[in-house]
Amino acid sequence: MNPTQQLHELGQSLWLDNITRPLIDSGALARYITQYSITGLTSNPTIFEHAIGKSDAYDEAIARGSAKGQTGEALFFDLAIADLRRAADLFRPTFDATDGMDGWVSLEVSPLLAHDAQGTVAAAKHLHQLADRPNLFIKIPGTPEGVVAIEESIFAGAPVNVTLLFSAAQYQASAEAYLRGIERRIAAGLDTKVRSVASLFVSRWDVAANKTLPEPLHNRLGIAVAAQTYRAYRELLASSRWHRLAADGAQVQRLLWASTGTKDPAAPDTLYVEALAAPDTINTLPEKTLFALSDHGKVQQHLRNDGGDADATVTACREAGVDVDALAEQLQREGAASFSQSWSKLLENLQAKAKPLGRTSQP
DSSP: OOHHHHHHHHTEEEEESOOOHHHHHTTHHHHHHHHSOEEEEOOOHHHHHHHHHTOSTTHHHHHHHHHTTOOHHHHHHHHHHHHHHHHHHHHHHHHHHTTTSSOOEEEEOOGGGTTOHHHHHHHHHHHHHHHOOTTEEEEEEOSHHHHHHHHHHHHHTOOEEEEEEOSHHHHHHHHHHHHHHHHHHHHTTOOOOOOEEEEEEOHHHHHHHTTTSOGGGTTTHHHHHHHHHHHHHHHHHHSHHHHHHHHTTOOOOEEEEEOOSOOOTTSOTTHHHHHTOOTTEEEEEOHHHHHHHHHHOOOOOOOOTTOTTHHHHHHHHHHTTOOHHHHHHHHHHHHHHHHHHHHHHHHHHHHHHHHHHHHHTOO
């Protein structure tokens, strides 16, 4: 059995960490669904910045949008939503077959709103309505301000993919926000079936920590943090609070592994995928990692509910000089800043493409 199918049988969904218009036009995304058991995808500002800035695939659409007076964010969201609607339609059979548990695509709010709770809530509502697809998540960062926006967006009925989580504590804060949003919907007599996922970024831990750690601890901290987070996830699902909400029809906020491509050339290219095999989770993979998994990946074990040796590994990293708590906060700040930089480049690319295209489109 193909390793991708093995993970599917284990209870882990595989989503693609990429979207481009040629990926859809060429039929490659449809092929990934059948060949690699892909049941969803994610996007972010960096993905779209590369997709739009480094190809001519969007040039005609940019010209049409510019001719209608669209600029900046409005033009970008028009382009992105067009792609994501098509992708959402490809995943709609999976969405329907799993009663909404799987088959999702994701669109991120402007990263410039990472520290603006009310602005994020307004943007989430607007984009959810604009996309007009039941299987499209709105991505909201798990920053302190984002946590406020997550609760409000869930209460408003907008499905949320919480992004930029880097620790069990950050995950727990986002999970609490989701639970509060659902509890408020119950109190208001509203439908409890508002889906959410919580995305923990993994490999960036090791990119940062390997500089300080001795070689035997290289590429172990990210997996250990993920294992601690998985333990917190299983504890939440076993809690009486969750059981009460589930009895009222609430759906679990699934844990998603993000940033699972191996960054260290000395490490196996399937390192994080194999280590993070776990039931009731999602792994979102870059294409390179997906192909590697299918070619030579091995699914031999899965994460333990109790976290296994994660605490011992984290303690060893602390003793070796890594301030794990401070690094979690740093990684979240840097992640938000990186997406903001990509967002600025994206808008610059749109402006640069729109000017000459706009002139040539004039009579």
